[in-house]
Amino acid sequence: MYRIDHLVLTVRSIERTCQFYTDALGVEAITFGDGRRALQMGDQKINLHEAGREFEPKARLPTPGSGDFCLVTDEPLDELIARQERLRVPIEEGPVTRTGAVGPLRSIYIRDPDGNLVEIANQM
Numbered sequence: 001m002y003r004i005d006h007l008v009l010t011v012r013s014i015e016r017t018c019q020f021y022t023d024a025l026g027v028e029a030i031t032f033g034d035g036r037r038a039l040q041m042g043d044q045k046i047n048l049h050e051a052g053r054e055f056e057p058k059a060r061l062p063t064p065g066s067g068d069f070c071l072v073t074d075e076p077l078d079e080l081i082a083r084q085e086r087l088r089v090p091i092e093e094g095p096v097t098r099t100g101a102v103g104p105l106r107s108i109y110i111r112d113p114d115g116n117l118v119e120i121a122n123q124m
Contacts, residue, residue, distance in 0.1 A: 009047075011113075023087060070100065070121055100123065
């Protein structure tokens with residue numbers, strides 16, 4: 001059996017990315033190792049690499065804005081949508097029903113500062 005421990009996003013600005021995810025999604029920005037940064041969500045995280053200053057080994061073509069992923073939350077979508085509206089974060093799509101890894105999801109889609117597509121979902 002496998003589970004995701006972490007994934008890596010290549011971003012233009014680590015500080016801007018941390019600020020966006022903490023404000024828009026309530027994710028915790030952490031520092032680990034020798035000053036590396038990540039977005040922590042329970043027992044999973046998204047490590048951040050700054051474009052042009054990536055850690056080795058890295059993806060063959062690390063590119064800001066090439067991410068497309070889904071985060072599942074217990075926060076009601078109505079509250080999440082209201083926060084995005086307050087922060088003026090455009091909702092690209094949703095709420096819509098999608099199929100997740102363990103069943104149906106109710107989702108919205110936003111883009112982070114680099115243009116990564118972030119699906120945020122409640123399990124149904």
